[in-house]
Amino acid sequence: MNLPEKEIASIVKEISGSDVKKCMKCGKCSATCPAYGEMRFHPHQFVSMVAKGRVEELMSDPTVSRCLTCFACVERCPRGVEPANVIAAVRVLAERGQGGTRFSPDEVPALIAADEDIPQQALVSAFRRYRK
């Protein structure tokens, strides 16, 4: 993604709806995170790096996928920062950065035929995630 770091950081904030500047660096999010040992950057570090515009570094880190999206960090944060949503936003940017649209409407009928119980929400979510 060829954008200045500051611009990427502001996109992350826009996608996540989270105000990383409200973080008071208490570390409660990391203390409660079940994936703490699996992630190179722990939730409080993640938030701090986005606040500083260091998003490219996070996007290229494969351990970002270890976040379980359990929202324990969101529950615990006394400032309403929502680290899980910040992490999810970086993941979305990293996936979009892999190039091109990777999910076409033409694929939907086959997916439904293969599993008629597939939740509609899963398809909508895939469109949001995998289409530019």
Ligand code: SF4
């Ligand atoms: S949502 Fe991710 S970062 Fe937050 S506590 Fe759960 S595993 Fe950790």
Ligand code: SF4
């Ligand atoms: S719990 Fe909230 S305020 Fe504390 S370090 Fe994590 S994001 Fe920042």
